Amino acid sequence: MTTTDRILAFITNRFPQAEISDVEDIFSLGYINSLFAMELVMFIEKEFTITIPNDELRIDNFRTAKAMTELVDGLRSAVV
Amino acid sequence: MTQQLAPTIDRAYARSFVDDAIRPEADTWDRAGAIPEDLLDRIAGAGLWAPFLPSELGGAGIDMVTLGEIHEEVGRGCSSVRSLLTVHTMLSWALQRFGTDAQIQQWGPELATGRTLGAFCLSEPGAGSDTAAITTTAVPHNGGWLLNGVKKWTTNGQRADLFLVFAKGPTSTIALLVPSNAPGVLVNPIDDMLGTRSSMLAEIAFSDVALGPDALLGPSGFASGMVLTGTLDLGRYSVAAGSVGIIQACVDACSSYAAQRRVGGTPLRDLPLIQAKLSDMVTDVRAARLLLAEAGRLKDRGDAATIMATWIAKYFASTAAARHASEAVQIHGANGCSPEFPVGRFYRDAKVMEIIEGSTEIQRMTIAAEAYRKWES
Numbered sequence: 001m002t003t004t005d006r007i008l009a010f011i012t013n014r015f016p017q018a019e020i021s022d023v024e025d026i027f028s029l030g031y032i033n034s035l036f037a038m039e040l041v042m043f044i045e046k047e048f049t050i051t052i053p054n055d056e057l058r059i060d061n062f063r064t065a066k067a068m069t070e071l072v073d074g075l076r077s078a079v080v
Numbered sequence: 081m082t083q084q085l086a087p088t089i090d091r092a093y094a095r096s097f098v099d100d101a102i103r104p105e106a107d108t109w110d111r112a113g114a115i116p117e118d119l120l121d122r123i124a125g126a127g128l129w130a131p132f133l134p135s136e137l138g139g140a141g142i143d144m145v146t147l148g149e150i151h152e153e154v155g156r157g158c159s160s161v162r163s164l165l166t167v168h169t170m171l172s173w174a175l176q177r178f179g180t181d182a183q184i185q186q187w188g189p190e191l192a193t194g195r196t197l198g199a200f201c202l203s204e205p206g207a208g209s210d211t212a213a214i215t216t217t218a219v220p221h222n223g224g225w226l227l228n229g230v231k232k233w234t235t236n237g238q239r240a241d242l243f244l245v246f247a248k249g250p251t252s253t254i255a256l257l258v259p260s261n262a263p264g265v266l267v268n269p270i271d272d273m274l275g276t277r278s279s280m281l282a283e284i285a286f287s288d289v290a291l292g293p294d295a296l297l298g299p300s301g302f303a304s305g306m307v308l309t310g311t312l313d314l315g316r317y318s319v320a321a322g323s324v325g326i327i328q329a330c331v332d333a334c335s336s337y338a339a340q341r342r343v344g345g346t347p348l349r350d351l352p353l354i355q356a357k358l359s360d361m362v363t364d365v366r367a368a369r370l371l372l373a374e375a376g377r378l379k380d381r382g383d384a385a386t387i388m389a390t391w392i393a394k395y396f397a398s399t400a401a402a403r404h405a406s407e408a409v410q411i412h413g414a415n416g417c418s419p420e421f422p423v424g425r426f427y428r429d430a431k432v433m434e435i436i437e438g439s440t441e442i443q444r445m446t447i448a449a450e451a452y453r454k455w456e457s
Contacts, residue, residue: 037302037306039384055299057299058299
């Protein structure tokens with residue numbers, strides 16, 4: 001599975017009724033609260049073995065699966 | 081010359097400390113309405129304030145499962161002392177998770193050693209469970225922040241040196257590190273509460289408190305809610321652990337009492353209704369401990385499922401503690417209502433567990449929402 005697929009799988013596992021693409025704004029779905037935001041960050045950090053620094057915890061980095069993939073790729077390349 | 085090895089900080093270590101330093105005096109502190117400085121120093125000496133912090137900061141780097149076991153043991157001895165550990169843990173964890181390198185270097189060793197004691201300021205006179213209703217404000221000021229507002233029910237507010245204060249910022253709720261001796265901070269003790277009477281509660285007023293830019297802990301904007309969510313999650317975990325400790329204390333007190341007490345010539349221990357109460361206590365303490373351990377294991381793995389697991393552990397343990405502490409008083413009869421037995425304190429403290437770090441009602445709403453999640457339209 002690609003990074004994007006893994007992120008989408010996490011979201012749809014939590015919200016099975018969500019039919020979202022990699023560029024769809026997940027905040028527009030109306031489900032997202034601070035609890036899920038925390039779960040999402042924890043998932044990404046664990047799944048991809050990275051730590052997301054405070055200055056990357058911006059809404060635009062989490063708006064879509066594509067944006068989250070770019071965040072993961074950027075942080076991974078920074079530690080290589 | 082012999083080299084003294086640092087003790088292993090685990091459940092057995094905490095149990096020994098609690099039985100020696102805490103449990104024998106808990107009722108005295110409860111009546112006095114305060115924890116003595118000597119005990120705070122002994123906790124520091126034992127390395128129990130924030131042992132999950134890494135060794136380079138002065139902690140012991142213990143995992144979350146073990147932290148839960150330690151807070152359970154402390155909760156078995158005294159819920160007020162455990163509540164001091166809870167709020168100190170919340171601030172210390174938030175610093176470790178969201179602090180800048182400079183903030184961690186400034187405060188980490190202080191918190192790990194207990195030279196600085198932390199407290200958590202969220203509730204207000206008009207905002208408890210409804211955190212969106214807080215009115216304390218932090219506005220940009222001279223490159224830093226100007227803090228105004230009033231926080232209530234702040235555990236250890238009378239004694240803490242550093243407050244983690246949640247306030248409305250320019251675009252979202254933000255978290256600020258505020259020294260208790262900052263000009264404009266006024267601490268008003270709250271005494272004579274129903275339970276956790278020696279947790280040194282206070283109302284904290286912030287009047288034009290000027291703070292530097294380094295007071296801001298963690299991100300602002302979208303992610304600021306995570307500071308609060310994460311911090312409350314740790315608090316909830318600690319309260320769940322303390323609730324397990326209360327149930328265990330009820331088991332210990334009731335089994336001892338029933339084994340020695342006779343009613344109408346019959347040993348209390350032989351009465352089926354007493355056995356029923358005790359068996360339910362024993363069963364629930366084991367179940368609550370397993371739920372707590374599962375939440376701890378998920379935390380140690382960095383698994384997002386820990387948040388819901390912690391909600392469930394806290395809900396189960398706190399409601400079970402309230403139920404069994406009530407039965408513990410019942411088993412003791414009039415003795416249970418007297419100051420000669422600790423079960424009255426367990427009963428009062430257990431009620432508090434159903435209210436703090438997410439009331440039973442909020443927990444039920446959150447857990448039910450989880451069940452409904454896949455049916456959202």
